[in-house]
Amino acid sequence: MQHSDIAVAVPARPYPYALVPDRTALVVIDMQRDFIEPGGFGDALGNDVTRLTAIVPAVARLLAFARGRGWPVIHTRESHRPDLSDCPPAKRLRGNAALRIGDEGPMGRILVQGEPGNAIVEACMPLPGEIVLDKPGKGMFWNTAVHDILAGLGVSHLVFAGVTTEVCVQTSMREANDRGFECLLIEDATESYFPQFKAAAIEMITAQGGIVGWATPLATLTEACA
Numbered sequence: 639m640q641h642s643d644i645a646v647a648v649p650a651r652p653y654p655y656a657l658v659p660d661r662t663a664l665v666v667i668d669m670q671r672d673f674i675e676p677g678g679f680g681d682a683l684g685n686d687v688t689r690l691t692a693i694v695p696a697v698a699r700l701l702a703f704a705r706g707r708g709w710p711v712i713h714t715r716e717s718h719r720p721d722l723s724d725c726p727p728a729k730r731l732r733g734n735a736a737l738r739i740g741d742e743g744p745m746g747r748i749l750v751q752g753e754p755g756n757a758i759v760e761a762c763m764p765l766p767g768e769i770v771l772d773k774p775g776k777g778m779f780w781n782t783a784v785h786d787i788l789a790g791l792g793v794s795h796l797v798f799a800g801v802t803t804e805v806c807v808q809t810s811m812r813e814a815n816d817r818g819f820e821c822l823l824i825e826d827a828t829e830s831y832f833p834q835f836k837a838a839a840i841e842m843i844t845a846q847g848g849i850v851g852w853a854t855p856l857a858t859l860t861e862a863c864a
């Protein structure tokens with residue numbers, strides 16, 4: 639397929655982001671019940687999940703926007719095989735939590751593929767044809783095929799949303815940035831259990847001339863592309 643390289647200037651921090659619609663994909667990180675609903679992994683680690691629940695409508699609007707423009711959509715899930723062969727002990731044992739990865743919780747085994755808690759929340763459910771990427775790490779490139787998938791699609795620009803800002807979102811953006819992708823984070827379609835960490839992550843991403851990428855609100859993206 640022929641791609642156009644015509645760019646749209648999206649007002650953003652630290653300066654306008656040159657979005658190339660024909661080469662852009664949306665990446666929605668880990669909008670899973672395990673992080674967003676009571677009884678999951680986030681809750682087991684002692685976090686208040688309501689902060690994350692609050693961004694579900696914004697992520698759903700961003701999904702509708704991307705789908706309306708025909709952008710490829712990639713949904714990630716932090717998840718492990720049922721035998722946990724892809725979960726290093728260092729990860730499983732970290733945090734001294736009431737429920738560990740692989741343990742039986744109110745929504746099935748924590749962070750295990752195919753369990754109810756591992757599913758993406760209803761409002762952000764992938765549509766047929768969208769890419770759903772199970773990732774055993776925090777970053778989306780570790781032990782996944784996503785680099786080859788993006789290369790095959792001719793994607794050079796990634797718009798990011800999801801949870802949590804300073805963990806899986808920031809790690810994935812850093813991995814993507816190192817691989818040469820131009821990354822834009824949608825500020826109101828990402829969230830952390832800790833407001834100060836969300837703010838700090840966005841500062842870190844956009845500092846030094848966008849050392850990891852850019853950030854902007856959803857409405858700014860949609861207005862710039864109207």
Ligand code: C5J
Pocket residue numbers: 667668673716776801802803805806807
């Ligand atoms: C965490 C994630 N926080 N999706 N995972 O463990 O950010």
